[in-house]
Amino acid sequence: MKSLSSLQQLIEAFRHLPGIGPKSAQRMAYHLLQHDRDGAQQLSVALANAISSVRHCERCNTFTESEVCEMCSDQERDASLLCITETPADQMMIEQTLTFKGYYFVLMGSLSPLDGIGPKEIHFDKLIKRATDGIVKEVVLATSFNNEGEATAHYISEMLKVRGIRVSRLARGVPVGAELEYVDVGTIARAFLDRRST
Amino acid sequence: MKSLSSLQQLIEAFRHLPGIGPKSAQRMAYHLLQHDRDGAQQLSVALANAISSVRHCERCNTFTESEVCEMCSDQERDASLLCITETPADQMMIEQTLTFKGYYFVLMGSLSPLDGIGPKEIHFDKLIKRATDGIVKEVVLATSFNNEGEATAHYISEMLKVRGIRVSRLARGVPVGAELEYVDVGTIARAFLDRRST
Numbered sequence: 001m002k003s004l005s006s007l008q009q010l011i012e013a014f015r016h017l018p019g020i021g022p023k024s025a026q027r028m029a030y031h032l033l034q035h036d037r038d039g040a041q042q043l044s045v046a047l048a049n050a051i052s053s054v055r056h057c058e059r060c061n062t063f064t065e066s067e068v069c070e071m072c073s074d075q076e077r078d079a080s081l082l083c084i085t086e087t088p089a090d091q092m093m094i095e096q097t098l099t100f101k102g103y104y105f106v107l108m109g110s111l112s113p114l115d116g117i118g119p120k121e122i123h124f125d126k127l128i129k130r131a132t133d134g135i136v137k138e139v140v141l142a143t144s145f146n147n148e149g150e151a152t153a154h155y156i157s158e159m160l161k162v163r164g165i166r167v168s169r170l171a172r173g174v175p176v177g178a179e180l181e182y183v184d185v186g187t188i189a190r191a192f193l194d195r196r197s198t
Numbered sequence: 199m200k201s202l203s204s205l206q207q208l209i210e211a212f213r214h215l216p217g218i219g220p221k222s223a224q225r226m227a228y229h230l231l232q233h234d235r236d237g238a239q240q241l242s243v244a245l246a247n248a249i250s251s252v253r254h255c256e257r258c259n260t261f262t263e264s265e266v267c268e269m270c271s272d273q274e275r276d277a278s279l280l281c282i283t284e285t286p287a288d289q290m291m292i293e294q295t296l297t298f299k300g301y302y303f304v305l306m307g308s309l310s311p312l313d314g315i316g317p318k319e320i321h322f323d324k325l326i327k328r329a330t331d332g333i334v335k336e337v338v339l340a341t342s343f344n345n346e347g348e349a350t351a352h353y354i355s356e357m358l359k360v361r362g363i364r365v366s367r368l369a370r371g372v373p374v375g376a377e378l379e380y381v382d383v384g385t386i387a388r389a390f391l392d393r394r395s396t
Contacts (some may be wrong), residue, residue, distance in 0.1 A: 006247045013244035016237030018229045031216045044245035046211035049204045083347030
């Protein structure tokens with residue numbers, strides 16, 4: 001239908017969002033046009049603004065609007081510690097724990113050769129440059145504990161160790177609050193192997 | 199974080215989409231900025247275009263960019279039949295069946311007093327004007343078969359009958375291809391009551 005082209009284009013454009021299929025895209029377009037044109041306007045402007053102003057921090061690679069992000073500009077942090085996360089969301093979660101006071105490096109992904117994501121796509125050269133600045137003493141690997149995250153951690157760990165940097169990984173084990181009966185066997189096995197003297 | 203404002207604004211703007219919570223909104227924003235800036239640009243432009251050009255058809259109330267939509271402009275259709283649907287998506291589904299050759303009226307919603315959606319919000323005056331043009335002989339109610347849809351169908355049916363218009367409703371019954379064992383009891387009861395001689 002030629003007369004509906006801008007509506008059809010909007011539905012197609014929503015398909016660019018992750019996890020959105022044709023039905024959801026249609027529902028989103030109808031909803032905004034019928035019930036929330038102000039919201040649609042805000043989203044349009046927010047997208048245009050973000051595209052033009054959001055870029056990557058020179059030091060930690062996370063999203064920022066300045067050359068260096070706010071966290072990297074904070075002089076109060078411990079420059080000997082560098083924590084590596086996959087996404088800004090993971091970084092936020094770690095910040096919320098209030099247990100880490102060093103700096104971060106955000107990979108913006110994890111190694112996944114089948115999807116064409118190799119060392120270049122996770123900004124490996126930038127990471128090496130950042131980690132070997134002579135001030136970083138320990139790199140804490142906080143990538144996810146799924147296959148891609150573990151492979152990424154292993155790769156980075158090997159590459160940093162040959163450059164003489166101490167590398168650690170978040171502890172694996174039984175989650176806080178968990179009842180053993182309902183924890184998967186792999187996690188309990190790991191917790192046994194990594195048991196700590198009290 | 200002040201330096202992230204345009205990113206935060208984008209995440210907030212995604213919350214306007216139906217069924218999108220804070221985590222999904224964040225994932226969408228990160229995904230577009232990291233992997234699909236072209237897609238983000240297309241979405242921004244498509245939203246702006248749709249807001250400025252999509253409006254409601256003078257006759258059937260569906261989304262269109264002209265005064266009267268393409269389907270209402272089609273002179274080949276049977277003007278004595280008017281099918282009432284809740285959404286343009288429902289209308290498309292009926293078109294795909296190739297069984298209906300009349301015109302449509304799209305309510306753009308269904309009666310739901312608890313949500314503040316009354317006769318005015320489903321464009322009831324426009325519907326009455328359309329249905330009582332002297333040419334329409336039968337109105338086919340194709341609203342959904344949930345509570346809101348049934349209530350809407352009942353209300354419209356009563357209002358049109360007093361104006362002397364014949365009103366029908368899509369048949370309720372066992373879906374095509376269904377095995378009786380797995381059909382819900384309410385549907386089977388309805389199919390019994392509405393059984394047809396063969």
